[in-house]
Amino acid sequence: MTKKRKLRWLSRAVSFFRNVTGRQKDELDIAAEVSAHLDLLIEENLRSGMKPDEAERAAQIELGGVEQVKEQVRDARAGAWLDTLVRDCRFALRMSRKNPGFTAVVVLTLALGIAANTTVLSWISATLLNPIPGVAHTSDLVTVDRGDRSGYATPPFSYPDLRDLSERTQTFAGLLGYHDDYMSLTGVAKPERIFGNLTTRIILTFSASARFSAALFFRRKERRAGELQ
Amino acid sequence: MTPEQTNLLQGTLDLLILKTLRLGEMHGLGISRRIEQITQGTFSVKTGSLFPALRRMQEEGWIKSAWGESEANRRAKYYRLTKAGMKQLETETAKWERIVLGISRTLEAS
Numbered sequence: 636m637t638k639k640r641k642l643r644w645l646s647r648a649v650s651f652f653r654n655v656t657g658r659q660k661d662e663l664d665i666a667a668e669v670s671a672h673l674d675l676l677i678e679e680n681l682r683s684g685m686k687p688d689e690a691e692r693a694a695q696i697e698l699g700g701v702e703q704v705k706e707q708v709r710d711a712r713a714g715a716w717l718d719t720l721v722r723d724c725r726f727a728l729r730m731s732r733k734n735p736g737f738t739a740v741v742v743l744t745l746a747l748g749i750a751a752n753t754t755v756l757s758w759i760s761a762t763l764l765n766p767i768p769g770v771a772h773t774s775d776l777v778t779v780d781r782g783d784r785s786g787y788a789t790p791p792f793s794y795p796d797l798r799d800l801s802e803r804t805q806t807f808a809g810l811l812g813y814h815d816d817y818m819s820l821t822g823v824a825k826p827e828r829i830f831g832n833l834t835t836r837i838i839l840t841f842s843a844s845a846r847f848s849a850a851l852f853f854r855r856k857e858r859r860a861g862e863l864q
Numbered sequence: 865m866t867p868e869q870t871n872l873l874q875g876t877l878d879l880l881i882l883k884t885l886r887l888g889e890m891h892g893l894g895i896s897r898r899i900e901q902i903t904q905g906t907f908s909v910k911t912g913s914l915f916p917a918l919r920r921m922q923e924e925g926w927i928k929s930a931w932g933e934s935e936a937n938r939r940a941k942y943y944r945l946t947k948a949g950m951k952q953l954e955t956e957t958a959k960w961e962r963i964v965l966g967i968s969r970t971l972e973a974s
Contacts, residue, residue, distance in 0.1 A: 699910060
């Protein structure tokens with residue numbers, strides 16, 4: 636069954652190639668066959684005793700139009716859709732050249748539409764689908780809390796708690812501790828108040844101007860927390 | 865169209881053509897006349913259906929064609945069955961028999 640299907644596929648592919656490349660020869664062949672068919676029909680009518688012009692007319696009627704038959708054969712061949720596609724594209728180009736005003740409106744509408752869609756979708760992707768940069772599967776991330784279920788779980792985990800959990804977990808690939816707070820950033824021209832996260836491994840901060848100094852500060856903090864226990 | 869003529873059921877034209885060519889090679893008109901003859905005029909295959917079907921079947925690899933001379937020394941394209949065509953004939957025959965059986969069983973059921 637699979638072999639048979641493969642053969643059929645091959646046969647179709649060969650026909651497709653031949654239809655695309657050998658167009659002229661193919662057209663001649665179709666024309667020759669239809670006209671030969673017409674001749675056969677006329678001869679059949681003549682033999683049955685019709686007059687020549689009558690025989691030809693009857694044959695034409697039975698055939699149903701040389702051009703129509705040719706068109707029907709063209710539609711049946713493999714790759715006919717390609718033909719139609721090319722013809723449609725040419726038609727579209729011709730028509731758009733003929734009505735430049737309409738074309739401009741269409742192009743502008745499409746451009747605006749695509750731009751709007753791209754913007755909205757990239758916004759959705761950045762905020763809803765991949766809210767945390769650098770995390771491949773956001774849906775795999777969970778928050779581990781203690782106490783009542785609220786925005787501010789109490790009491791929070793201590794650093795030793797986090798370390799114990801990290802060492803003994805069999806459920807998670809890894810744990811990461813964080814704590815957010817307002818902080819003062821000094822050492823630059825003017826002290827700055829920032830809202831940031833103290834985390835054990837990666838640093839997220841919401842002040843663009845002070846990102847790298849904040850990172851340094853938190854790393855040191857983590858080491859200190861480790862020494863404390 | 866005489867009152868006894870019936871439209872071909874979808875997909876049966878291939879089967880009729882395959883079966884006709886089982887006897888030997890034939891040109892388009894020959895196939896058409898043969899089908900009319902065998903079905904006693906129930907089916908008449910129009911040129912506009914026959915040639916596209918022949919073309920399609922050729923592309924499927926079921927039949928092959930070559931130019932030749934007709935009985936009256938006229939050029940005509942002759943079609944013959946390929947090995948794949950033989951197999952297709954068997955498949956389609958079996959399929960058709962299943963359809964007929966199914967329908968007659970339904971009609972006979974009370």
